[in-house]
Amino acid sequence: MLSASKGRFTVFxxxxxxxxxxLITMPLGQMLTSSGPQALMRTILDPQVLMALARSLGxxxxxxxxxxIFGTPLAYLLARQRFPGRRVLEGLVDLPIMIPxxxxxIAILSLVGHNHPLGRxxxxxxxxxxxxxxxxxxxxxxxxxxxxxxxxKSGFESIPIRLENASRSLGAGITSTFVRITLPxxxxxxxxxxxxxxxxxxxxxxxxxxxxxxxxxxPVLIYERFTSFGLDYSQPVAVWLILISxxxxxxxxxxxxxxxxxxx
Numbered sequence: 495m496l497s498a499s500k501g502r503f504t505v506f507x508x509x510x511x512x513x514x515x516x517l518i519t520m521p522l523g524q525m526l527t528s529s530g531p532q533a534l535m536r537t538i539l540d541p542q543v544l545m546a547l548a549r550s551l552g553x554x555x556x557x558x559x560x561x562x563i564f565g566t567p568l569a570y571l572l573a574r575q576r577f578p579g580r581r582v583l584e585g586l587v588d589l590p591i592m593i594p595x596x597x598x599x600i601a602i603l604s605l606v607g608h609n610h611p612l613g614r615x616x617x618x619x620x621x622x623x624x625x626x627x628x629x630x631x632x633x634x635x636x637x638x639x640x641x642x643x644x645x646x647k648s649g650f651e652s653i654p655i656r657l658e659n660a661s662r663s664l665g666a667g668i669t670s671t672f673v674r675i676t677l678p679x680x681x682x683x684x685x686x687x688x689x690x691x692x693x694x695x696x697x698x699x700x701x702x703x704x705x706x707x708x709x710x711x712x713p714v715l716i717y718e719r720f721t722s723f724g725l726d727y728s729q730p731v732a733v734w735l736i737l738i739s740x741x742x743x744x745x746x747x748x749x750x751x752x753x754x755x756x757x758x
Contacts, residue, residue: 551738559688599705641690646684653676696742698713
């Protein structure tokens with residue numbers, strides 16, 4: 495009786511899941527199959543496309559490296575310390591996920607523009623963010639940081655605190671324990687966070703068109719070609735961006751699975 499009830503409930507779940515799965519797979523499947531091999535080869539050999547894809551991936555990797563350096567201490571702080579305002583800080587970290595993307599671009603632009611003291615200081619130092627590769631990295635870091643911090647925070651929380659306490663009871667300092675015990679155990683989460691940050695960054699469009707429309711990233715190039723030449727001209731570029739994202743997804747699932755095995 496229980497087995498039959500469970501089977502009916504499973505069928506119910508599957509039936510209600512199918513429309514959602516079709517919503518995802520049908521558009522992507524149509525795009526991936528509509529561009530033939532010749533069109534894809536012509537597109538990837540186009541210097542403008544290669545530069546846009548390389549620019550997106552390179553800036554995303556730079557953003558992931560920045561998150562690694564500055565986001566790891568923040569993730570450990572949120573994972574291990576209890577202090578007043580911790581929930582507020584967690585909310586601030588997650589805020590870029592909820593803010594509309596053009597608003598992110600406007601917020602960054604208002605900070606680094608000539609009307610803000612910081613913008614004038616950067617200008618005096620010869621640092622230009624508007625319409626530059628550096629501006630792309632700043633935007634990518636902004637949108638990718640929550641994904642890195644949350645992934646690494648979960649990794650730190652999965653490490654039994656008794657291991658750190660044991661290290662410190664044997665005479666190791668806090669910094670030594672963090673470097674020699676905690677970080678080696680959390681490296682998979684850190685790599686996972688960097689992959690998630692990279693994947694999120696290369697898909698950014700709304701903030702980029704405001705801060706740095708040129709030089710063009712891959713999403714901006716897709717938009718430019720679509721508005722100028724139509725779907726047939728922009729679709730092959732989109733396919734290559736999907737393939738890059740899919741490769742990042744495979745890597746992400748691999749390291750996520752590794753984490754499950756290690757901490758099981």
